[in-house]
Amino acid sequence: MGFVRTLRAAGVPADHERARGFLSALAHLDPASEQDVYWAGRLTLCAGPDDLPRYDRCFAAYWAGLRPGPARPAMTVTVTRYTATPAGAREQGAESDSNVLPATASRIEVLRNRDVTRLTEAERAEVHRMLALLRTAREQRRTRRFSPAAHGVLDPRRTVRETIRRGGEPARLRLRTRRFKPRRVVMLADVSGSMAAYADTLLRFAHALVRAEPRATEVFSVGTRLTRITAELRHRDPATAMAAVSGAIPDWSGGTRLGEELRELLRLSAARGAVVVIASDGWERGDPGLLAAQMARLSRLAHRVIWVNPHKGHPGYEPLTAGMRAALPYVDELVAGHSLGAFEELAERLSQ
Amino acid sequence: MWERTARAADIASPAALAALMEQHDYLAGEGLATAVFLALKMGRPLFLEGEAGVGKTELAKTLAAVLDAPLIRLQCYEGLDAAQALYDWDFARQLLHLKAAEAAGATDVKALEGEIYDRRFLIARPLLRALETQPAVLLVDEVDRADDEFEAFLLEVLSDFTITIPELGTVAAAVPPTVVVTSNRTREVHDALKRRCLYHWLEHPSFDREVAILLRRLPSCTEALAGQVATAVARLREADLVKPPGVAETLDWTEALLTLGATHLDPDLAAATLGAVLKYREDQQLVVKNGLLRDG
Numbered sequence: 001m002g003f004v005r006t007l008r009a010a011g012v013p014a015d016h017e018r019a020r021g022f023l024s025a026l027a028h029l030d031p032a033s034e035q036d037v038y039w040a041g042r043l044t045l046c047a048g049p050d051d052l053p054r055y056d057r058c059f060a061a062y063w064a065g066l067r068p069g070p071a072r073p074a075m076t077v078t079v080t081r082y083t084a085t086p087a088g089a090r091e092q093g094a095e096s097d098s099n100v101l102p103a104t105a106s107r108i109e110v111l112r113n114r115d116v117t118r119l120t121e122a123e124r125a126e127v128h129r130m131l132a133l134l135r136t137a138r139e140q141r142r143t144r145r146f147s148p149a150a151h152g153v154l155d156p157r158r159t160v161r162e163t164i165r166r167g168g169e170p171a172r173l174r175l176r177t178r179r180f181k182p183r184r185v186v187m188l189a190d191v192s193g194s195m196a197a198y199a200d201t202l203l204r205f206a207h208a209l210v211r212a213e214p215r216a217t218e219v220f221s222v223g224t225r226l227t228r229i230t231a232e233l234r235h236r237d238p239a240t241a242m243a244a245v246s247g248a249i250p251d252w253s254g255g256t257r258l259g260e261e262l263r264e265l266l267r268l269s270a271a272r273g274a275v276v277v278i279a280s281d282g283w284e285r286g287d288p289g290l291l292a293a294q295m296a297r298l299s300r301l302a303h304r305v306i307w308v309n310p311h312k313g314h315p316g317y318e319p320l321t322a323g324m325r326a327a328l329p330y331v332d333e334l335v336a337g338h339s340l341g342a343f344e345e346l347a348e349r350l351s352q
Numbered sequence: 353m354w355e356r357t358a359r360a361a362d363i364a365s366p367a368a369l370a371a372l373m374e375q376h377d378y379l380a381g382e383g384l385a386t387a388v389f390l391a392l393k394m395g396r397p398l399f400l401e402g403e404a405g406v407g408k409t410e411l412a413k414t415l416a417a418v419l420d421a422p423l424i425r426l427q428c429y430e431g432l433d434a435a436q437a438l439y440d441w442d443f444a445r446q447l448l449h450l451k452a453a454e455a456a457g458a459t460d461v462k463a464l465e466g467e468i469y470d471r472r473f474l475i476a477r478p479l480l481r482a483l484e485t486q487p488a489v490l491l492v493d494e495v496d497r498a499d500d501e502f503e504a505f506l507l508e509v510l511s512d513f514t515i516t517i518p519e520l521g522t523v524a525a526a527v528p529p530t531v532v533v534t535s536n537r538t539r540e541v542h543d544a545l546k547r548r549c550l551y552h553w554l555e556h557p558s559f560d561r562e563v564a565i566l567l568r569r570l571p572s573c574t575e576a577l578a579g580q581v582a583t584a585v586a587r588l589r590e591a592d593l594v595k596p597p598g599v600a601e602t603l604d605w606t607e608a609l610l611t612l613g614a615t616h617l618d619p620d621l622a623a624a625t626l627g628a629v630l631k632y633r634e635d636q637q638l639v640v641k642n643g644l645l646r647d648g
Contacts, residue, residue, distance in 0.1 A: 017547055021396070025550075028393040029366075029386070039386040043550040047543060049401065052553055144431025145501070157435070160443035164450060164468060215500070266594075269538035293634065297594070 003062050007045060010054045014045040021045075034063065112341040115313070117197040127340050131201070132238045134208045134344065137351035138182030138216065139275065145179045152177030182216045183303060185209060185350060186270055190280035191249055192223045192256040198310045198337065199252075200242070202279050205343050207233045207241050209350075218270050222280065223251035226261040256283055258323060259290035262298060271302045275350060279308040279337055284323025291323055295330035307331040308346060313338035357420040360392040360487070360530070369418075377568050378407070378414035379561055387552040388415060397510050397531035399546055402554030405598020408534040412491035415530060421487040424529070426478035428498035434505060438515055439480045442473045449473070469519035479509050483525040489532065495545075496535040503542050511548055557599060559586055565599060566606055573606055580617040581606050584645060585629070591644055593635045605629040619645050 004022065007014040014022075021044040029036035038059055046055050111119075111127055119127060148155065155176035162172055187209060189202045206219045210233040221227045232244035246252075258280060265271060276298060284291055299305050307327065311317050313336030319328055328334070333349065336342040356375045363369050369392075370385035380388070388411070391398040400408045416423035426437060446468050453464055474480075482490035492506065509515060510533075513525040533549060535541055557565060559582050566578040581602060589596040597605075608628040614621050622645040630636050639645060 013543065015547070021394070021550075024394055025390050028390060035382065036386070039383055040390070042383070043387050043390060043552055046551050046553075047546050048540075048551075049537075049553050143499075144429075145433065156443060157441075160441075160447060164446065272538070297634075 003041070003058070004045065006062055007041075007055065007058050010058050012045060012051045012054050012058070013047050018045050037063075112344070113339055115338045116201045116340070117338075127201070128204055128238065130340055131204045131208055131343065134205070134347055136209055136212045136347040138185065138213055139350065139352060140180040141183040141273070142178045143181045146176040147179045149175055149177035151175060182213050184216045184218070184274040185213070185277060186218045186220070186265075186274045186302075187277040188220050188222050188261070188265070188279065190223070190256060190258075190278075191221045191252055192280075192283070193253040194256070194281055194283045195279075195310070196253050198279075201343070202308075202337070203229075203233075203242060203245055204238060205337075205346075207238055208347075210234060211236070218274075220261075220265065220270075221245075221249045221251075222256065222258060222261045223249070224254040224257055225251055226264045227251070255285035256280065256323070257286040258282075258284050258327075259286045259288075259294050262291070262294035266294065266297055266301065271298055273301075273303050275304045275306065276302040277306045277308060277346075277350075278327075278331075279310075280323075281309055281311055282307075282319070282321040282324030282327060284321070284326070288322040288326035292326040292330070295327045299330040299332070304332050305330060306333045306335060306346070306349065308335055308337035310336070310338040312336040313342055357418060360419060363389065363392065365389070372418045373414050376414045376417045378410065379557075379565050379568065380411075381557070381561070384411070384552060384554065387550055391532075391550050392530060394550070395528050397533055397549040399541075399549035399551050400532060400534045400554055401537050401551070403556065403596065403598055404536050405600035406554045406556060407599050408532075408554060409491065409493055412489055412493075412532040412534075415532065416489040419487055419489060419530065421489050421530070422485055423489050423491060424478050424482045424485065425491045425493060427493050428495050428502065430497060430499050432498045432502045435477070437477050437479050437502065438505070438509075439477055439517060440475045441469075442475050446473050471520065474517070474520065479506075480515055480523060482529040482531075483509075483513060483515060483523055485529070486525070486527045488529040490529045492531065492533045494536060495533050496537060496539040496541055500542070503545055507542075507545050507548070510545070556589060556596075559583070562586075562599065562602060566602065569603055570606055570610060572610055574615060577606070577609065577614065577616055581609070584617060584622065587644055588629070588639065591638065591642070593630070593638065594632045595630075595635065597629045601629045601631075 001019070004014045004019045022041055025040040025044050026037065029040055031037060041059065042052070042055055046052060111123055111130075114123070116124070116127060146155070148158065152175040155174045158174035158176070159172075162174055163169065187206050189199065189206055191199045195202075206229075210217045210219060210230060214234055217230065218228070219230050219233055221229050227249055229245050229248050232248045233241050235241040235244060295305075309319070309324065312334060319325060319334070335346055335349065337346065356372070358372055363372070366382065366385040366389040369389045370380050370382075373380050373385070373388075387398055390396070400411065402408060412425075413423055449468065450464070453467070458464055476484060478490070482488045495503070495506070498506075510531060513528040514522050516522045562582045562585070563575070563578045566573055566581065567575065585597055585602045585605070605625060605628040608625045609617065609621060612621065612625070623640065626636050626639065626645075630639060
């Protein structure tokens with residue numbers, strides 16, 4: 001049981017039910033054999049390939065009698081989260097401020113077109129509040145499932161049922177039609193050094209997307225490595241979500257290796273049939289040739305590729321960075337992402 | 353001589369199971385043998401994940417052969433619903449029956465209703481069929497392709513091996529089938545489903561095992577050729593490919609080479625048969641450009 005607790009602390013989802021499975025698996029094997037214990041635990045306690053290296057580490061450490069301090073990994077996360085809380089506290093303070101000074105339409109209008117990097121603290125809080133309120137609709141996709149409808153094709157099951165109910169008289173035809181579902185959106189948010197000023201706003205926009213359609217949105221942060229942050233963004237409160245995200249992203253303000261990360265994404269097959277939103281300035285640290293090849297594959301797999309570049313909103317912008325030029329031929333739409341207005345426009349695009 | 357089949361209860365250890373599977377030309381590693389052994393003993397579904405072509409589906413087929421049980425396969429796809437996976441009523445026959453009863457002058461509506469919803473008008477789809485057949489091996493293939501709705505009722509079936517049919521009652525399995533669920537990990541499967549299963553991540557086989565598999569599956573293959581092919585495939589897996597070849601591709605490739613009468617792998621033959629092992633144009637170009645098959 002101590003072993004199970006060690007695993008849990010290391011992030012393996014070894015819950016109570018799995019622990020019970022582990023014990024009953026041991027009953028069928030030889031508990032004195034290290035091999036048998038290893039496999040019994042790996043088969044019952046792990047839930048995915050990410051768990052396997054963690055499991056191997058814990059197993060080796062535990063049976064060597066080391067028992068790694070179970071609290072340590074959990075502590076690191078807590079600390080990171082706390083460092084990020086002041087941002088949340090500040091925002092709540094600002095919210096009460098704006099209650100005192102009601103935002104007028106014209107003030108919002110001015111804010112809407114201002115670059116987010118040139119805002120004061122209070123204005124930034126206001127923009128964040130507006131972003132959290134942003135309601136994003138989705139493009140709809142036809143599924144293979146049916147639901148009853150007034151117009152459509154014949155629904156044999158319900159028609160026969162109706163007929164049987166009426167004693168074999170085919171009295172009324174029942175119809176059905178294809179059901180619709182929101183099309184999935186996959187967003188890649190660049191958190192590298194060159195995008196540092198925009199990263200916070202981007203992630204808040206991503207939060208609004210996840211909140212609107214939790215089951216049809218995937219968000220990844222890109223920098224030096226690809227990190228899935230969808231789960232962290234599911235928190236209702238933007239401040240909590242941002243704190244969780246800042247704890248989860250290991251590579252803040254590093255470089256960008258978008259090519260390699262796209263390949264990782266394509267390997268996960270997350271992009272098939274989805275609307276892919278890439279938010280980056282295209283300062284590619286890696287090989288632009290690789291980026292171009294991966295973008296080509298992405299454009300064939302994805303339903304639509306939208307590239308959000310904060311600098312696009314600045315007058316006189318030309319896509320000159322090597323990464324941007326490599327990617328451009330495969331991008332369906334290149335849009336700005338520097339202000340509240342630009343994000344509202346992007347949300348509008350996602351619903352078409 | 354080893355027995356080729358055995359009842360689940362008679363298999364004493366993972367090693368014994370591995371030996372039985374070898375009789376059916378499936379070489380299982382220690383981990384996989386333990387996984388299958390526990391699945392049989394604990395009556396839990398086995399959840400297999402891994403790259404495409406590492407032998408997930410093949411395992412279920414072998415298991416069915418070992419247990420001498422029918423393999424019931426449910427191929428998942430998006431939009432798979434209860435009528436396709438559990439059961440469906442045979443409407444055409446129900447209507448015919450109704451007409452016949454009418455012609456015979458039946459008037460008792462209640463009795464007629466009972467006749468209509470009878471077991472003989474029920475079409476058993478894979479999940480129901482697996483509960484009614486004993487013993488059976490149920491293969492739920494590529495569960496990641498189905499959608500969330502399907503996962504929900506799969507969960508219900510796999511947790512207590514019963515299916516409730518409103519008009520008929522509950523169907524329960526006297527002996528739960530052996531269940532193998534496979535996933536290519538194109539989508540994260542819900543944790544509630546995984547929790548009820550034994551989880552095993554299937555890796556590409558080691559060099560020695562791959563050679564052994566080739567020799568076993570393709571009797572006309574020489575040891576030299578098998579070694580060369582396994583070396584080449586191992587190199588391809590290390591190269592940066594869109595789709596690294598699995599065991600299935602290795603077998604296809606070797607078979608293609610044997611069909612051409614090859615006794616050893618030379619670059620020209622390899623280039624000519626590359627389509628059997630690499631299925632993406634980008635991958636083929638990369639391999640040709642970097643000369644990965646030279647001195648192979």
